[in-house]
Amino acid sequence: MRNALIKKKEVMQGSIAVAEAVKSARPGVIAAYPITPQTYIIEHLATLIANGELKSRYVRADSEFSAASIVYGSVAAGERSYTASSSQGLLLMTEVIFNMAGTRLPVVITGVNRSISPPINIQNDHQDTMVLRDSGIIQLYVENIQEAVDTHIQIFKIAEDKEVLLPAMVCMDGFVISHTYEPVTIWKDEAVQEFLPPFSPVYKTDPQNPLTYGSLTDDDKVTEFKYMTNEALVKSKKKIIAVAREFQEIFGNHYGDLLQEYRTEDAEIILVAMGTVISTIKVAVDALRKNGKKVGVIKVRSYRPFPDEELRTALSKCRLAVVVDKSYSCSSGGILGSEIKACLYNQRGPSIINYIAGIGGREIFPETIKDMVVKSEKLAESGKIPDGSVFFDLNKQLLNNQLL
């Protein structure tokens, strides 16, 4: 049954596989501006259009701000629309992304995670996509290439649902997913099209029937409009779960509803993280389990909407949670860690230790994770849980040698 849905199964580069998935969702308009590590995705889509394999309008924009504005317009005109970016490019799109969310336009964006400059660095961390967290955009983080492929197909359906209507982003780690090769299954276009019906917008603007998006509104209604966007994001949880399960039924793959738990049933210590580092943590968890440590891991798949209730339930039975953050809010700490602490405050939950690591592509090895677990246990035993977040892989020697 499932074999009948497979177009091809081969070793592919992450970016090419993602472009094939986007192609099968057949967006009417794609606009983009190149930035490493997003480039191969939009290059491959341009090739598919040039070859006539994808009937879509491709616009080479003069900046990420333009690219985002073009797909803003095309989705308002009723076309399924797509763009992708990274790092500074996502920052430049930010103003438009707030507008997409506020005026409820379901553009799909791939955020290929890359560190933010300065210092200029093309490697991976989560700072770029985390900056968008307050906009109202849906953000799903993925762990490997197949999950990136399948999540792209799912996310169009989630974003365009009439009860959701929000921009949505697949956050995939730059290089670790975009530039590596893995065996990947690409689904037949017909199978994807059956799963994902054409976009049917609620509002559609054209020269004969012009509409105003985000009209001037005074303080007597602004709170209500903002509340409606917030509610749509909260309610999109249900849709994300339903679409993940429907996808599983048809295609067989499932990556968790909002969270995915691994060996947490009897875990005393649970690590929490997002993206590809989850695979590294799973390897470390298996090794720690062999030594008799009851450790598990929770992957936060849906970061926006934030799975607060789900995390409260999933973390209720362990005694210690170790949150690994690849981003931080200056002077406040790890972002995922701070939000998990906030959602567990006033609950009878575990102690929480928050580590910031892997910034600018600094490798997080299974040994790094084991080290985190051992150090966290010691801190918990001696009652010295740090109040704030800790930069785990900081090179103190380098700091001591800094020049003013």
Place this chain on the structure above:
Amino acid sequence: MKLNIGCITEAGLSKKNRTGYWRYFFPIVDKEKCNGCGICELFCPDSCIQIKDKKCVVNGYYCKGCGICARECPRAALTMQPGGEEAE
């Protein structure tokens, strides 16, 4: 009143927006001094001044009270004062 999602409404609504209620000061025209040169009309950011019978006429429904017209008038014919009619 029903709220459309995303503040999406019919187009051309700036005509309906009563920006006049933002106002505290309103330009009062001294008809003796005004010679109808139209400088205020050009400078008004909300296009709410018209020259009628060679005199400046301010539309109180839209005038937001910024005072640019009074500042630019070469004949000091406009004085900003609290109030002003709101009728179109």
